[in-house]
Amino acid sequence: GAGVSQSPSNKVTEKGKDVELRCDPISGHTALYWYRQSLGQGLEFLIYFQGNSAPDKSGLPSDRFSAERTGGSVSTLTIQRTQQEDSAVYLCASSLGDVSNQPQHFGDGTRLSIL
Amino acid sequence: GQNIDQPTEMTATEGAIVQINCTYQTSGFNGLFWYQQHAGEAPTFLSYNVLDGLEEKGRFSSFLSRSKGYSYLLLKELQMKDSASYLCAAPREGQAGTALIFGKGTTLSVSS
Numbered sequence: 001g002a003g004v005s006q007s008p009s010n011k012v013t014e015k016g017k018d019v020e021l022r023c024d025p026i027s028g029h030t031a032l033y034w035y036r037q038s039l040g041q042g043l044e045f046l047i048y049f050q051g052n053s054a055p056d057k058s059g060l061p062s063d064r065f066s067a068e069r070t071g072g073s074v075s076t077l078t079i080q081r082t083q084q085e086d087s088a089v090y091l092c093a094s095s096l097g098d099v100s101n102q103p104q105h106f107g108d109g110t111r112l113s114i115l
Numbered sequence: 116g117q118n119i120d121q122p123t124e125m126t127a128t129e130g131a132i133v134q135i136n137c138t139y140q141t142s143g144f145n146g147l148f149w150y151q152q153h154a155g156e157a158p159t160f161l162s163y164n165v166l167d168g169l170e171e172k173g174r175f176s177s178f179l180s181r182s183k184g185y186s187y188l189l190l191k192e193l194q195m196k197d198s199a200s201y202l203c204a205a206p207r208e209g210q211a212g213t214a215l216i217f218g219k220g221t222t223l224s225v226s227s
Binding site: 004033035040041042043044045048056059091101103104105106107108109 | 119146148156157158159160163165202204207213214215216217218219220
Protein backbone atom coordinates (compact mmCIF):
# COMPACT_ATOMS: atom_id res chain seq x y z
CA GLY A 1 0.00 0.00 0.00
CA ALA A 2 0.97 3.62 -0.34
CA GLY A 3 0.62 4.60 3.31
CA VAL A 4 1.80 3.51 6.75
CA SER A 5 -0.03 0.37 7.80
CA GLN A 6 -0.65 -0.59 11.42
CA SER A 7 -2.17 -3.72 12.90
CA PRO A 8 -4.30 -4.54 14.71
CA SER A 9 -6.53 -1.51 14.47
CA ASN A 10 -8.07 -2.34 17.83
CA LYS A 11 -6.80 -4.50 20.70
CA VAL A 12 -8.58 -5.28 23.93
CA THR A 13 -6.67 -7.28 26.50
CA GLU A 14 -6.58 -8.00 30.18
CA LYS A 15 -4.25 -6.29 32.58
CA GLY A 16 -0.99 -8.21 32.91
CA LYS A 17 -0.97 -9.63 29.41
CA ASP A 18 1.68 -8.83 26.79
CA VAL A 19 0.74 -7.15 23.51
CA GLU A 20 2.52 -6.67 20.20
CA LEU A 21 1.67 -3.86 17.82
CA ARG A 22 2.90 -3.86 14.25
CA CYS A 23 3.86 -1.05 11.88
CA ASP A 24 4.67 -1.32 8.18
CA PRO A 25 6.17 2.00 7.01
CA ILE A 26 6.06 3.57 3.57
CA SER A 27 8.51 1.85 1.26
CA GLY A 28 11.82 3.71 1.10
CA HIS A 29 11.30 5.62 4.34
CA THR A 30 14.35 5.15 6.53
CA ALA A 31 12.95 6.82 9.64
CA LEU A 32 10.22 5.24 11.76
CA TYR A 33 8.60 6.67 14.87
CA TRP A 34 6.23 5.40 17.54
CA TYR A 35 3.96 7.78 19.45
CA ARG A 36 1.01 7.30 21.73
CA GLN A 37 -2.02 9.50 22.15
CA SER A 38 -4.09 9.35 25.30
CA LEU A 39 -7.49 11.00 25.66
CA GLY A 40 -7.07 14.74 26.04
CA GLN A 41 -3.31 14.54 25.67
CA GLY A 42 -0.99 15.41 22.83
CA LEU A 43 1.02 12.88 20.92
CA GLU A 44 3.78 11.53 23.14
CA PHE A 45 7.05 10.33 21.56
CA LEU A 46 8.05 6.77 22.42
CA ILE A 47 10.88 5.59 20.17
CA TYR A 48 12.61 6.53 16.91
CA PHE A 49 14.51 4.41 14.39
CA GLN A 50 16.75 5.90 11.70
CA GLY A 51 18.36 3.53 9.22
CA ASN A 52 20.90 1.24 10.85
CA SER A 53 21.60 3.59 13.77
CA ALA A 54 20.81 2.63 17.34
CA PRO A 55 17.22 3.62 18.10
CA ASP A 56 16.40 6.60 20.29
CA LYS A 57 14.49 4.98 23.14
CA SER A 58 14.39 8.02 25.38
CA GLY A 59 10.60 8.34 25.19
CA LEU A 60 9.71 4.86 26.40
CA PRO A 61 7.81 5.29 29.70
CA SER A 62 9.07 2.12 31.39
CA ASP A 63 11.10 -1.03 30.78
CA ARG A 64 7.86 -2.86 30.00
CA PHE A 65 7.97 -1.15 26.61
CA SER A 66 10.31 -2.24 23.83
CA ALA A 67 10.43 -2.03 20.07
CA GLU A 68 12.41 -3.48 17.24
CA ARG A 69 12.70 -2.88 13.55
CA THR A 70 13.68 -5.78 11.38
CA GLY A 71 15.45 -5.34 8.07
CA GLY A 72 15.00 -1.60 8.22
CA SER A 73 11.31 -1.95 7.49
CA VAL A 74 8.57 -3.45 9.67
CA SER A 75 8.57 -2.52 13.35
CA THR A 76 6.88 -4.08 16.35
CA LEU A 77 6.17 -2.34 19.63
CA THR A 78 5.83 -4.73 22.57
CA ILE A 79 4.24 -3.89 25.90
CA GLN A 80 4.77 -6.46 28.61
CA ARG A 81 2.57 -6.93 31.69
CA THR A 82 0.12 -4.31 30.47
CA GLN A 83 -1.39 -1.84 32.92
CA GLN A 84 -4.60 0.17 32.61
CA GLU A 85 -2.62 3.37 32.10
CA ASP A 86 -1.23 1.85 28.89
CA SER A 87 -4.66 2.30 27.28
CA ALA A 88 -4.17 4.74 24.41
CA VAL A 89 -3.93 4.99 20.64
CA TYR A 90 -0.48 3.94 19.48
CA LEU A 91 0.55 5.72 16.30
CA CYS A 92 3.39 4.86 13.99
CA ALA A 93 4.87 7.30 11.48
CA SER A 94 7.60 7.16 8.87
CA SER A 95 9.58 9.73 6.93
CA LEU A 96 12.35 9.96 4.37
CA GLY A 97 14.91 10.41 7.11
CA ASP A 98 16.96 12.99 8.91
CA VAL A 99 16.05 15.90 6.69
CA SER A 100 14.39 18.87 8.33
CA ASN A 101 11.48 19.52 6.06
CA GLN A 102 10.35 15.97 5.45
CA PRO A 103 6.93 15.44 7.02
CA GLN A 104 6.10 12.36 9.01
CA HIS A 105 3.34 10.20 7.56
CA PHE A 106 1.14 8.52 10.15
CA GLY A 107 -0.72 5.26 10.19
CA ASP A 108 -4.28 5.03 11.50
CA GLY A 109 -3.02 3.71 14.82
CA THR A 110 -3.82 0.83 17.13
CA ARG A 111 -6.42 1.58 19.79
CA LEU A 112 -5.32 -0.38 22.86
CA SER A 113 -7.73 -0.96 25.72
CA ILE A 114 -6.56 -2.65 28.92
CA LEU A 115 -9.36 -4.11 31.03
CA GLY B 116 13.32 21.98 27.96
CA GLN B 117 10.76 22.07 25.23
CA ASN B 118 7.18 23.20 25.42
CA ILE B 119 4.47 23.84 22.86
CA ASP B 120 1.26 25.66 23.78
CA GLN B 121 -1.90 26.14 21.80
CA PRO B 122 -5.53 26.85 22.73
CA THR B 123 -7.63 23.81 23.57
CA GLU B 124 -10.76 24.68 21.61
CA MET B 125 -12.03 27.16 19.05
CA THR B 126 -15.34 27.60 17.29
CA ALA B 127 -16.15 29.34 14.02
CA THR B 128 -18.84 29.46 11.34
CA GLU B 129 -18.77 28.32 7.75
CA GLY B 130 -17.15 30.80 5.40
CA ALA B 131 -15.30 32.59 8.17
CA ILE B 132 -11.56 32.94 8.81
CA VAL B 133 -9.93 31.46 11.91
CA GLN B 134 -6.40 31.82 13.29
CA ILE B 135 -4.97 29.09 15.53
CA ASN B 136 -1.97 30.24 17.53
CA CYS B 137 0.99 28.24 18.79
CA THR B 138 3.85 29.32 21.02
CA TYR B 139 6.93 27.20 21.52
CA GLN B 140 10.10 27.02 23.56
CA THR B 141 12.86 24.78 22.24
CA SER B 142 16.54 24.40 23.01
CA GLY B 143 17.28 24.55 19.29
CA PHE B 144 15.09 25.26 16.32
CA ASN B 145 14.65 23.31 13.12
CA GLY B 146 11.26 24.23 11.82
CA LEU B 147 7.66 24.05 12.92
CA PHE B 148 4.99 21.70 11.61
CA TRP B 149 1.20 21.85 11.55
CA TYR B 150 -0.89 18.69 11.28
CA GLN B 151 -4.65 18.15 10.97
CA GLN B 152 -6.30 15.24 12.75
CA HIS B 153 -9.95 14.32 12.25
CA ALA B 154 -11.53 12.37 15.09
CA GLY B 155 -10.46 8.74 14.99
CA GLU B 156 -8.07 9.28 12.12
CA ALA B 157 -4.33 9.68 11.61
CA PRO B 158 -2.73 13.12 11.71
CA THR B 159 -2.02 14.47 8.23
CA PHE B 160 0.67 16.99 7.34
CA LEU B 161 -0.46 20.54 6.56
CA SER B 162 2.60 22.78 6.59
CA TYR B 163 6.23 23.30 7.56
CA ASN B 164 7.86 26.65 8.34
CA VAL B 165 11.55 27.18 9.00
CA LEU B 166 11.92 30.83 7.93
CA ASP B 167 10.02 33.84 9.25
CA GLY B 168 6.95 34.84 7.36
CA LEU B 169 3.78 33.53 5.85
CA GLU B 170 3.51 30.38 3.72
CA GLU B 171 0.27 30.15 1.77
CA LYS B 172 -1.22 26.91 0.53
CA GLY B 173 -4.72 27.33 -0.82
CA ARG B 174 -7.20 28.03 1.98
CA PHE B 175 -4.55 27.30 4.63
CA SER B 176 -1.60 29.53 5.49
CA SER B 177 1.01 29.22 8.22
CA PHE B 178 3.08 31.97 9.78
CA LEU B 179 6.29 31.83 11.79
CA SER B 180 8.18 34.33 13.94
CA ARG B 181 11.35 32.73 15.28
CA SER B 182 12.27 35.70 17.45
CA LYS B 183 8.91 35.50 19.23
CA GLY B 184 8.67 31.69 19.33
CA TYR B 185 5.29 32.01 17.71
CA SER B 186 3.37 30.49 14.84
CA TYR B 187 -0.18 30.50 13.63
CA LEU B 188 -2.30 28.54 11.19
CA LEU B 189 -4.81 30.59 9.23
CA LEU B 190 -7.83 28.87 7.72
CA LYS B 191 -9.93 30.82 5.26
CA GLU B 192 -13.38 30.16 3.79
CA LEU B 193 -14.07 27.62 6.49
CA GLN B 194 -15.95 24.47 5.57
CA MET B 195 -17.67 21.95 7.81
CA LYS B 196 -15.00 19.39 6.92
CA ASP B 197 -12.40 21.64 8.57
CA SER B 198 -13.78 20.58 11.95
CA ALA B 199 -10.79 18.71 13.37
CA SER B 200 -7.91 18.95 15.80
CA TYR B 201 -4.93 21.03 14.65
CA LEU B 202 -1.56 20.04 16.04
CA CYS B 203 1.51 22.24 16.28
CA ALA B 204 4.81 20.33 16.45
CA ALA B 205 8.56 20.90 16.46
CA PRO B 206 11.54 18.53 16.19
CA ARG B 207 12.83 17.35 19.56
CA GLU B 208 15.78 19.45 20.73
CA GLY B 209 15.73 21.17 17.36
CA GLN B 210 17.35 18.20 15.66
CA ALA B 211 16.39 17.61 12.05
CA GLY B 212 14.61 14.40 11.28
CA THR B 213 14.07 13.39 14.88
CA ALA B 214 10.76 12.67 16.51
CA LEU B 215 8.42 15.59 17.04
CA ILE B 216 7.18 17.27 20.19
CA PHE B 217 3.48 18.03 19.80
CA GLY B 218 1.19 20.51 21.44
CA LYS B 219 -2.02 19.08 22.84
CA GLY B 220 -3.92 20.22 19.79
CA THR B 221 -6.65 22.76 19.14
CA THR B 222 -10.08 21.30 18.47
CA LEU B 223 -11.85 23.46 15.90
CA SER B 224 -15.60 23.18 15.54
CA VAL B 225 -17.14 24.73 12.42
CA SER B 226 -20.88 25.32 12.46
CA SER B 227 -23.30 26.35 9.73
